[in-house]
Amino acid sequence: MxxxxxxxxxxxxxxxxxxxxxxxxxxxxxxxxxxxxxxxxxxxxxxxxxxxxxxxxxxGVQPSPAMSFAAITPRVKGDKYRTFRQLSGQLFPITAASAALIGLAIALVDLPESVIRLFAKPEPASASSLSALACVLFSVATVGNYHERRFNQLRSSLYGLLAFIIWLGTAVVGLQVIAIVREALSWLVFLVSGKLQLAFALGNWALIPLGLVWIAVVIGGAEYQYRRGGQRISWKLFAWIIAVELFILIFALLA
Amino acid sequence: MPDIDALVQRWRDGDERAAEILYNHFRDSTFRLAYGLLGDLNDAEEAAQDALAYALVNIHRYDRRRASFSTWLHTITVCRCRDRYRRNRLKKFSLTAWIGGDEGLSDPHPGPEHHAIHAETSSQVWEAVQGLSLPLREAILLRYWSGHTFREMADILDCPVPTAQSRVRLAYQRLRATLAPTELVHLEEEESR
Structure with missing residues (x-):
């Protein structure tokens, strides 16, 4: 052998x-x-x-006698909010799905403006509050799934649907974010060089790498969610994407 | 052996006696899992007590179609142990030592006093398990001690099944290297002949 x-x-x-x-x-x-x-x-x-x-x-290892049911009885029996918890546990999936759907609808309403901004001349970086609101609703849908309580959540098919809605919504909001970053870059170049044409040209060229990043995040994110659907780490990815988008949108709103 | 599903339903309906039976049934195993993960009796008791209390308070979140009660409880226990482990590491971190250019983080594993106090668990295997990183320790305990399937482990550890499998394999390799290094050398010599 x-x-x-x-x-x-x-x-x-x-x-x-x-x-x-x-x-x-x-x-x-x-x-x-x-x-x-x-x-x-x-x-x-x-x-x-x-x-x-x-x-x-x-x-061979035993807990001490102090570890007893009596020690946690006040916490277990005295749970005044048990009914509320039960109700909220049952209502959360509906709340999450509703928030995600409304967020997606709002993002889609804002989509034409985002597309127009991508091809128009850059203006001082501004943001649509609608996209920011959509991000807030996505975060509501995401945050409850972020923590440990996987077993009480939706069945996997509904999980998949919720993940799809959030993925699509963050992709649409991403277009608005690209437009804002492009505008911010253009105005930064203008402030440094004082040349408007140069700023516009660089802003347009910046669309290429920004677009590639957007495509990578959308496609890569889709594959990642498909492979890790329902796991805590997939909600973590959503949370990060939403956080970054929300940060940029709020920064532009306040600027 | 009590009917766990029936007890869970009775507790959901408000029967406090059922909660106590559930607690007593899972008390020791939850504590032992926490002890295996944390290596400290006090920490293990607190983590296990926390996990059991959480499970009983949030019994409405348990869905028996998705996992057995013990798998669900072990998920909560592992999470609590991870939180405690991270907290303990932060507490033991010495900023002065770090700035001073020492090797850095304090050893998160139990010190010499642990060996004196917990002599009953000072077997070579136990010490080797405690020397593993937390993810590998989780994997080896859930597989070798609790007897969970890889599917159940993936749910508990919140990772894909192949990851759970590779952690168990890696943990086994590390343990084998620690427990039988001379045997390994001998085997390698045999293979090279």
Missing amino acids: NSHLTDEELIGNIHRTLTDAQREVMDRHLTACPQCRARLSDHEAMQQRIRHSLLADMR
């Missing part, structure tokens, strides 16, 4: 992480290779040692 099984393969075997095809190939090899069989036995023995030792160690 020229080649033996690697440690990775043997470890995958004992942890049952191999595919059926991989296991079949491995079983065939093990039948003919006593050395690999011995190594597999070593791994199995080590695994058993770790498992048994952990079980024995953990069994």
